[in-house]
Amino acid sequence: MKISVGNDHAGTEYKLAILGLLKSMHIEVKNYGTDGTDSVDYPDFIHPVADDVSSGKAELGIIICGSGNGASMTANKHQKIRAALCWNKEIVALAREHNDANILSLPARFIALPQALEMVKTFLETDFAGGRHERRIEKIPCM
Template identity: 80%
Template sequence: MKIAIGNDHAGTDYKLAIVGLLKSKGIEVVNYGTDGVDSVDYPDFTHPVATDVEGGKVDMGIVICGSGNGASMTINKHQNIRGALCWNKEIVQLAREHNDANILSLPARFISLPQALDMVETFLNTKFEGGRHERRIEKIPCR
């Protein structure tokens, strides 16, 4: 499995911990995020994640910013991206099962680091249910 990750300055610590978790599982990581705490613009680091998922270069993506909103809005401008802004693992599970989310957006300023890691685990381990959810996914227009 290969995952792209992107973050702004608010998500650096979370990104570093998530990259460690992913690598410990043998998952290849493409890191588009900043490694610093100086203010940067989240679209510069989240557009490449969406581009890689959109183009099939990676299997999934994770984006992180302060509220998760800017990153989520940015990635969802891309074709065939189903980015889910999540704030707990139950929402992550539903986003995967019902919406076939392919990018997880995390709000670093509103969740703890242990929560974020648990959410990533849920994102990785939850499968899309298909069935009635499939027809709903097909109704989401592509740009």
């Protein structure tokens, strides 16, 4: 599995921990995020993640910014992207099961780091349920 990761300055600490988790799981990662805490513009680090996922260069993406909103809004401008802003693992599971989310957006300033790591695990371990949810996904235009 290959995952693309992107973050702004608010998500650096979380991204570094997530990269460690993914490495321990033997998952290949493309890191587009900043490694610093100096202010940067999140779209510069989110667009490449969405490009990878929409083109099939990565199966999934993880994006992180302060609120998670800017990152998810940016990613969702891309074709074939269903970025879900999540704040607990139950929402993550539903985003994968019901919405076939292919990018997880994390709000670094509103969740604890251990919680973020659990959310990433849930994102990776949960499959799309299909069935009645599939017809709903088909009604979301791909632009």
